[in-house]
Amino acid sequence: MDELLDYDEAMALFDPVLGLEVHVELNTASKMFCGCANHFGAEPNSNTCPVCLGLPGALPAVNATAIESAIRIGLSLNCDIATWCRFARKNYFYPDMTKDFQTSQYDEPLCFEGHVDVEVDGRTFRIAVERAHMEEDAGKLVHAGASGRIHGADYSLVDYNRAGTPLIEIVTKPVRGTGSMAPQVAKAYVAALRDTMRALGVSDVKMEQGSLRCDANVSLMPKGSDVLGTRTETKNVNSLRSIEAALTYEIRRQAAILACGGRVKQETRMWHEEGYTTAGRSKEEAEDYRYFPEPDLVPVAPSREWVEQLRSTLPENPAAKRVRLAAEWGMTEREFGDVLAADALDLIEATVAAGASPASARKWWLGELARVANAEGVELAAVGLTPAQVAEVQGLVDGGVVNDKLARQVIEGVLAGEGSPAEVVERRGLKVVSDDGALSAAVDAAIAADPDAAAKIRDGKVAAAGALIGSVMKAMRGQADAGRVRELILEKLS
């Protein structure tokens, strides 16, 4: 195992410098350079054609929607958008590369010179974005054998469904001045990118599925120095939590080496969820990718009119939106924090837009629906109820048609595919009985069945009404308005 220096000790000696490379898979209907479906989870090698298989003679044609998404991303990151730029070929041999070169961008990125502001513990950090460029993803290797890794595999299989998926690579400039907060700043930055991509609707941004990936570079400078140290690049960081943990680990590992007068080796490190990194490919013999302008594609030259038109389609900045909604909804900091933690902001916003109150929307999404999502092991947004349906359920409660307990059965019915909330109420006969005739008879029966309780109420011990209400509700199989039942009991026994 690696020697690690205590984090606080490391921070007393060194200043970390970060460099973050984030890959975002776009959720366009088709791939970057061909008409194949861009879809996660299909049968291996089913979404392929001569172009994304790189067959002899096949040629790429750019997906205009991918360019549009890239420009919108660039604008959201406060980047300049190139008036003219080209794709470039990055040449290297690997079995997951169908052409043995990746069509990417090199010295002419589509988006450049931007920035993202992130807040950590009340401090704002401005992360300078060097570039956001377009490229295609490679296929996916599956190594068969005990290890599941390339070394020691019995054989390897390649799935080219992912080959040609449009990617945007967002690269920061070196991030200095974060001090001991570096890992948290990195995490906050990637979270901010994720929120931005989600608000733009350009990507699924699921780190666990690889539609958002982060390579985290870090180096250490002795305190007071401004000479950059040797960096490592940590890959396989598949969650926000891992970014923070992996960087903390790398800082402690490098600090331990440097503190003993050693040299950090420039290399790729692989993060393991168990909480450590291991050496990957050494970068000392830097591979020569022999970049040159892609001759099969014409330059991309977005007109200024188009760029401005796209700028007008940008959604509200996610950070600004959070501040606004917290105020509008009148939630406490803690309540709002729970909403963010549950990833329910957009769902509640949509539910409120459909007519529910913020409090009731929050109650459903963080209560019953969170419970169902958890039990099913799905994300909240995928639970099976739309914000409009949640608002409809709440409408039924507010209108006295059902009570909270019945509303849960309505939700259960909707999730079981029995139709809209109103249809479920109808089919399951869940309506609250507000017909005084039927209720009155049930109350009379309950009073007759429990003379002791009735006597206590007559004597002014109103608390005894609870028992009678309970038996009425039972007799009505829950389909009664408990408030009305109480009123009737007190009326009859006054």
Place this chain on the structure above:
Amino acid sequence: MSAEILRATASELGERIARRELTAVEVTTAFLDQIERVDDDVKAFLHVDRAWSLDQARVVDARLDAGEKLGPLAGVPIAVKDIFCTQGVPTTCGSKILEGWLPPYNATVIDRVRNAGLVMIGKANMDEFAMGSSTENSAFQVTGNPWDLERIPGGSGGGSSAALASFQAPLALGTDTGGSIRQPAAVTATVGVKPTYGGTSRYGVIAMASSLDQPGPCARTVLDAALLHEVICGHDPMDSTSIDAPVPAVVDAARSGDVRGLRIGVVKELGGNGYAPGVEQRFREALDVLKAQGAEIVEVSCPHFKYALGAYYLIMPSEVSSNLARFDAMRYGLRVGDDGVNTVEDVMRLTRGAGFGDEVKRRIIIGTYALSSGYYDAYYGSAQKVRRLIAEDFDAAFTQVDVLVSPSTPTTAFKQGERTADPLAMYMSDLCTIPSNMAGNASASFPCGLAPEDGLPVGFQVMAPVLADDRLYRVGAALERGLEASWGGSLLDHLADSDAGAYLGVRTDVATPPLAEPVEASDAREI
């Protein structure tokens, strides 16, 4: 009957098939029989399949019999350079590395040819991955020049040119990266046209150098080339570099041949030292023919053309090194050393070592070097600047003249084996043709006579501005009309009726009168 079909032009055959005087099956059968008769000697084809071709012919006949209106070339056979992907039909690109590969899709040009009712009669030999000027770099066979089977038919499209000149096909498809359509046309007395870059789709054409490659028509007459040009050209969304503009009116131009008032610029730099005297003589005589028809001849200087060959041999191999990377044994084609012990990298290395020929390896090595970090600016970068200067030379010249002309190639067909040991001598074959690939403008080679010293064909190159491909045909038709009047028939008619061409078996009753005795070259120079 058979010889008459084989000697007919594509446009004549198309008309007779359309009138149902001939069927596509009859015509296809005649050419398949000719292939059987002469291709053991000529070796123009890599793949011929009677059933495949006759099935296509039968479909065309059925469509015509049903009253369907197909194009003017419906039912006419065509030889296809083996660089075009043909679905389910072997496509080797002249390389061992693709032996046995059956493409799952058709090139756009192939789809267009099929939709127009042409009948593919075979896949024609070529230099491996179109790298060469003699077709000697084919991994499979060496093609002979029908004028003298011991000489080269040009390259890389030597199979296509030899098929035309030996009456094995009336039309052929070629690709031209540095002259691979025009130089073979020049040395076989056929017509070869490189359309404006982006005029023809490259989709499904196995790439050599993407920024230079251009498919085009090969034929025995100017009109036939124009008819084929019209079939295969036009915008294709599958090729991003394809130009979204109407195809120039090439057929009208080929029918008119009107050069009155046309300003023709002779490129000063493409001639002189290194050019065979007979080549220069026939070139000048052709200028006189054009002048006699009303064209104005002026001399024009293109000072950067002399750097074209050097810059080409940096840009082309750079693109080659990247385009040919995909032949890695992982997905298709040859696989060597897959023994369960070798690593993936070993298998890639062994396959590429065994599957590529020397010239392909040479260009991959040169290109890899030229793109390497630290050398990129000096080699690839400088070559791109030269490329820009060549395009500017063309732009400047086309402000003074309507077309530029030169010999198509400095010499006539050389002997097989003569230049195989000397790559630089081989590369010189494309000295005149390369500038148009670098600039992307349209260019063509037309027959202009037989060199007096060796009796072999000489090509006349015409270069036109981007998207002015029609001017090529205007000049070509004027030349053809003027020269054939003095020759009493085409040069290929003379070959067919001569003793040297007796092996072709296509003599007709009406013998072509012998060519006038070649005039002694007046200012013979050292080659």
